[in-house]
Amino acid sequence: MNFRYALVLTLCVIFMGSSFVQAENWPNWRGPKNDGMSSETGLPTTWSADKNVAWKLKLPGSGGATPVVWGDRIFLTAVVGDELTLICVGTDGKTQWSKVVSTGNKDVRGDEGNSAANSPSTDGKHVWAMFANGALACFTVNGQEAWSLDLTERYGEFKIAFGLTSTPVLDDGRLYLQLIHGEQNGEPSEGLVVCLDAATGKQVWMQQRHTDGTHENKSSYASPMMYDHGGLKFFVTHGADYTIAHNLLDGREIWRCGDLNVKANYDKTLRFVASPLCTDDMIVIPTAKRGPVRVIRPDGKGDITFNKDVHLWSHEKTPDVPSPLIHDGLVYLCMQDGNLFCLDQKTGEEYYFERTHRQRHRASPVYADGHLYLTARDGIVSVVKTGKMFELVAQNELGEAIAASPAISNGTIYLRTFDSLWAIRK
Secondary structure (H helix, E strand, O other): OHHHHHHHHHHHHHHHHHHHHHOOOEOOOOOOOOOOEEOOOOOOOOOEOOEOEEEEEEOOOEOOOOOEEEOOEEEEEEEEOOEEEEEEEEOOOOEEEEEEEEEOOOOEOOOOEOOOOOOOEEOOOEEEEEOOOOEEEEEEOOOOEEEEEEHHHHHOOOOOOOOOOOOOEEEOOEEEEEEOOOEEOOEEOOOEEEEEEOOOOOEEEEEEOOOOOOHHHHOEOOOOEEEEEOOEEEEEEEEOOEEEEEOOOOOOEEEEEOOOOOHHHOOOOOOEOOOOEEEOOEEEEOOOOOOOEEEEOOOOOEEOOOOOOOEEEEEOOOOOOOOOEEEOOEEEEEOOOOEEEEEEOOOOOEEEEEEOOOOOOOOOOEEEOOEEEEEOOOOEEEEEEOOOOOEEEEEEEOOOOOOOOOEEEOOEEEEEOOOEEEEEOO
8 A cells, every 4th residue: 555655645645746847927028038049849840720730819909019927927018999908818728807008009011910918927926018119117917007108208209210129128127228219308319228127117227328320310110138047147139239138237338239230231111020049159140131140258348349269150031020049059040931941050051941931930939848939020920940951841720810929828829919819729
């Protein structure tokens, strides 16, 4: 009897342990580590209207922001009429609550999106939601408002063509924001870097972000990132021709990398949309349009623009909107037209450049269980096997337009289209 009891107990522990590993939250736009990586396994690579769809929820309004997931709750933003709304959905596919944060939507370039473009963030106790008009609010996961503010009232009007779509970084009880746009309080602006207390919304510090960028380049649609590895930790902003590292204590500049909009052939219409990727011993810096990708070490000081000791390698072509991804020594760059680069992480050597689905790609790639998930604007999700040889595993059609990146949690791929929230799982 003791042996049987011990055996049953052991099996229960093993089962509970494996379940714990499987159940991973997706608290930020690009996942647990802000790098587009999921550690979950057993996910489907194929689905259709009647295959591997656990449920589909019709949403009350549209949006392009990636949902975030914690436990049995999913949080996403939407434009409902003219109301900018935060919505909580259970992992059973049922809406739990919705809260209006602000009003005043702005549609972007026809079908490109609206003011629900910034993704929420959560720590399992609270959820923070920002909208492209500068509305920012904090709620408990049960839907009680903790605080709200209008960033334009505090820091000046945003003068940016398609709204400030940057998603704040939530880290250790603080919210870090990059406010990079063309004007502040009616005057030309070089941009601001701001740190808020996440519990209260009160300002911890603010720093001017200096740039010599001009015209459309003074705006950024990219999101900031956090570098945290080997005892080195700082905040990275991206826009207005520069990628800059900031001290977490006061926002002061640690280093800056420029010439991303190459001075010798300056493009006045350039603007950054794709965000940097911070991983272990390097930072991958995308630019825009016909610009390059730069890969640098994180331990630079001062102006590192032409410091050869800090620059590892560069690639002549950059994703315009999707952000980079690294897995198992390989860098993946999904271009805006669906073409996919696979490069060596250490040298930049190109292993392949292949076509997936020739359509606009606004979502960033996500990795899980040996596969990349690449989401096209027309609702087709291409699944590519990782590795130095290109292998297109599947292409799955949602039949609905989508701009949001996938979110993965507890064995489920969550896909947020402009119409619906899908739960994909075996």
